[in-house]
Amino acid sequence: MHIKYSTSKENYLKAIFHLQQENKNVTTNALAEALQTKPASVTDMLKKLKEQKLLLYEKYYGVKLTAEGKKVALQIIRKHRLWEYFLVEKLAFGWEEVHEIAEELEHIGSKKLIDRLDDFLGNPRVDPHGDPIPDSNGKIEPLQQVPLTDFVVNKLTIVTGIGNQSPEILELLNHKKIAIGTKLEIKHRFEFDHSLEIKVNNLAPITISELLARNILVKK
Amino acid sequence: MHIKYSTSKENYLKAIFHLQQENKNVTTNALAEALQTKPASVTDMLKKLKEQKLLLYEKYYGVKLTAEGKKVALQIIRKHRLWEYFLVEKLAFGWEEVHEIAEELEHIGSKKLIDRLDDFLGNPRVDPHGDPIPDSNGKIEPLQQVPLTDFVVNKLTIVTGIGNQSPEILELLNHKKIAIGTKLEIKHRFEFDHSLEIKVNNLAPITISELLARNILVKK
DNA sequence: TTAATTTTTTAGATTTGTCTAAATTTTATT
DNA sequence: AATAAAATTTAGACAAATCTAAAAAATTAA
Numbered sequence: 216m217h218i219k220y221s222t223s224k225e226n227y228l229k230a231i232f233h234l235q236q237e238n239k240n241v242t243t244n245a246l247a248e249a250l251q252t253k254p255a256s257v258t259d260m261l262k263k264l265k266e267q268k269l270l271l272y273e274k275y276y277g278v279k280l281t282a283e284g285k286k287v288a289l290q291i292i293r294k295h296r297l298w299e300y301f302l303v304e305k306l307a308f309g310w311e312e313v314h315e316i317a318e319e320l321e322h323i324g325s326k327k328l329i330d331r332l333d334d335f336l337g338n339p340r341v342d343p344h345g346d347p348i349p350d351s352n353g354k355i356e357p358l359q360q361v362p363l364t365d366f367v368v369n370k371l372t373i374v375t376g377i378g379n380q381s382p383e384i385l386e387l388l389n390h391k392k393i394a395i396g397t398k399l400e401i402k403h404r405f406e407f408d409h410s411l412e413i414k415v416n417n418l419a420p421i422t423i424s425e426l427l428a429r430n431i432l433v434k435k
Numbered sequence: 436m437h438i439k440y441s442t443s444k445e446n447y448l449k450a451i452f453h454l455q456q457e458n459k460n461v462t463t464n465a466l467a468e469a470l471q472t473k474p475a476s477v478t479d480m481l482k483k484l485k486e487q488k489l490l491l492y493e494k495y496y497g498v499k500l501t502a503e504g505k506k507v508a509l510q511i512i513r514k515h516r517l518w519e520y521f522l523v524e525k526l527a528f529g530w531e532e533v534h535e536i537a538e539e540l541e542h543i544g545s546k547k548l549i550d551r552l553d554d555f556l557g558n559p560r561v562d563p564h565g566d567p568i569p570d571s572n573g574k575i576e577p578l579q580q581v582p583l584t585d586f587v588v589n590k591l592t593i594v595t596g597i598g599n600q601s602p603e604i605l606e607l608l609n610h611k612k613i614a615i616g617t618k619l620e621i622k623h624r625f626e627f628d629h630s631l632e633i634k635v636n637n638l639a640p641i642t643i644s645e646l647l648a649r650n651i652l653v654k655k
Numbered sequence: 656t657t658a659a660t661t662t663t664t665t666a667g668a669t670t671t672g673t674c675t676a677a678a679t680t681t682t683a684t685t
Numbered sequence: 686a687a688t689a690a691a692a693t694t695t696a697g698a699c700a701a702a703t704c705t706a707a708a709a710a711a712t713t714a715a
Contacts, residue, residue, distance in 0.1 A: 243662070244661095260702080260703095274710090302548070319544060323543075328536055335525055463694085464691090474692075475676095476672070494694065
């Protein structure tokens, strides 16, 4: 049940889970990129994880987590997000500086520790980045995303998806330097045409149309 | 300055520091025992630590930490004790169950994290076991120890030293199963002859003489 | 549908920390 | 002081995780 996996293996499982989540192909190269390592090392590790029945792997074909692998990944994500919440809420860190520290803390083993921490923090449901925190059993709410048109003014958020995948919208988004993961903040909503003045990555404000805003999905 | 050492190396430095502190000979066997490993492995590691100027080592002679080695050891001890304090005071763990978890947490790198944690906890000066917590610069108060005769009733403590090292007292202590590290609690003080009724390691109470009690040094 | 390119895997090496078994040095005993 | 015992070190091996360079498979392009 509570087998202890190496930090490295835990990181592989987490990276695979995240790639799956984003509907990306979980390729050897993508994993190497995500884990800052070399494709050959990824192949080596996939064979070991398959050995341990944490994932299904047929060479050249790709990878899929087993139920057990998913369970392990979710526990790491739970730990990561609870520690991030702790760092921001209790130790007054900024939300942009906690990721690195949580990358270390997430590999601390004790389940009792993390369940106590969860209670101490008041069982938060989302971390400081707006990502949902899996519960003690690994259950996780789907990411709350809304069209930018429905988001409040003067609150920082992050682009989590694009409503319409046409080349035309992508061209426009590209021109405005908006992509998944970009930080956004609505500064003003113009009632006349419902266009929005927004800050992209904290740069000087720009204006976008309502139609575009309706197709930008943001967190929470 | 802030070189990152492996968990294993940090554990060696900490073990050496503790053995030095207790005025024990820092021998290869003692280290193997403390670290639950084999003497041959200790020799291998000592050569590496010497290489990195964390300690002085002449084969067959023994070991002594350099200033740098001591500094690293004290930072780990600081982290260990602050995390223990956190676990007991904030997460409601019992003081006897936190050591294991702190053994993992003490290897988390960020100095900023530990300084913030220190402030969050109100800069405690001793951990839940009564051991002093080194400050941010590695300064540590000497361990507060008092003769058992001066200790309060009904408060758990730990034997930290023996006042008189004669074979006679050691024979008696041995018979009563009292050694450094043993848990003690005074249950009653008899005014007639100042003898003490005490519990040793939470077993059935026994009685000891004032003379013996004066030679048992306990924490805090 | 071949050929070129990209992706992935294999083979063999390296580093870190560990081990066993044997050799060496130190310490204790007679 | 010689010998026995204990402690320590060396030599050689191993597992985990990584790497480089080369080979193999899959994909893309001509």
